[in-house]
Amino acid sequence: MRDDNVKSAGAGAAAAAISRGEAPQAESEELIRRRRFLQAGVGVGIALTVGGISILSVTSSLHPIEKATPETEPPAPGDKLVFADEQTHVLVPSDLQIGAAPQMVYPMDPKTKVVKGGTANNLALVGRFDPANLSADTKPHAAGGIVAYSAICTHLGCTVSLWDPKEEWMHCPCHHARFDPRNDAKVMEGPAPRPLPVLPLNMDGNDVVVAAGFLSPTGPQ
Ligand code: FES
Numbered sequence: 001m002r003d004d005n006v007k008s009a010g011a012g013a014a015a016a017a018i019s020r021g022e023a024p025q026a027e028s029e030e031l032i033r034r035r036r037f038l039q040a041g042v043g044v045g046i047a048l049t050v051g052g053i054s055i056l057s058v059t060s061s062l063h064p065i066e067k068a069t070p071e072t073e074p075p076a077p078g079d080k081l082v083f084a085d086e087q088t089h090v091l092v093p094s095d096l097q098i099g100a101a102p103q104m105v106y107p108m109d110p111k112t113k114v115v116k117g118g119t120a121n122n123l124a125l126v127g128r129f130d131p132a133n134l135s136a137d138t139k140p141h142a143a144g145g146i147v148a149y150s151a152i153c154t155h156l157g158c159t160v161s162l163w164d165p166k167e168e169w170m171h172c173p174c175h176h177a178r179f180d181p182r183n184d185a186k187v188m189e190g191p192a193p194r195p196l197p198v199l200p201l202n203m204d205g206n207d208v209v210v211a212a213g214f215l216s217p218t219g220p221q
Contacts (some may be wrong), residue, residue: 015215070109071118075199079107079116079210081126081148087115091208093124093146102127102170102181104151107210109138121218123151124199125160126208127181135183141200141215144209148199149185150218153177155192157219170196194221 081091084104089095091105102125114139116122131145138147151160153172160179162171169178169188177190185196197218200211 067118069118070112070114071114071116072122073109073114073118075107075122075124075210075213076109077210078110078204080110080207081105081124082108082115084117085125087117092200093144093203093208094127094205096126096128096146098128098130098145099165099168100128101165105148110209120152120159121150123159124148125151125181125196126201129168129182133182137184138198141184141198141211143201143203143211146201146208147181148201149179149181149196150199150214152219153192153195154194154196154220155190159189160196192210 055108082105083089083095084106087106087108090108091103096103100165105124105126106115107124108115126146126148128146130141131139134142134145134147141147146155149170152158153160153174154176155172155177158172158174160170160177161173162173163169164171164178167178167188168182169180170185171178172190172192175191177192178188179185179192179196180188184198187193187195193215197214200215202209202211
């Protein structure tokens with residue numbers, strides 16, 4: 001079981017705002033567009049809890065050009081999942097507590113062992129819930145209560161990096177869109193125009209594996 005109470009060394013502006021008891025300030029659309037253009041990979045994803053809100057990812061590594069490489073291939077059926085901040089750690093169900101903050105993961109080709117972390121478009125949030133609490137739409141895409149979604153906000157492309165443990169909603173820090181992971185990541189609040197894309201999962205022995213690629217395009221359209 002991973003320790004989700006580990007404190008991160010690098011909380012960003014959103015974390016600082018939350019620690020002061022303020023809502024994180026919305027970024028300008030121009031800044032977000034520029035970051036989205038530059039962002040090819042998201043780095044450390046250690047969970048940090050501040051004022052009841054968990055920060056799921058705290059840093060972004062910026063790369064000016066995103067080239068087509070094995071690391072930027074999209075998720076494919078049979079891919080395993082590895083933690084974004086610990087890419088040698090293959091996800092198993094016991095890594096996830098029911099109802100806890102989702103974890104940032106990348107797909108990994110099980111044959112070549114290539115981690116597909118060369119693009120933020122492959123970054124996913126994976127969480128575990130009581131299967132009885134999943135919606136009828138969500139159950140077919142889940143593996144024993146484990147669900148996965150793109151971590152890139154469908155509004156302007158920020159990383160959905162916060163977790164509201166009270167509502168059990170994923171929360172984008174930029175303009176406060178909130179998504180329900182028990183119901184196909186539908187938009188519960190905020191300006192996001194559509195849900196976070198679903199990454200269907202299956203079980204392969206004790207491993208959680210990708211059942212199919214994202215069911216809709218990732219990021220803003
Ligand atoms: Fe605007 Fe996520 S980028 S709410």
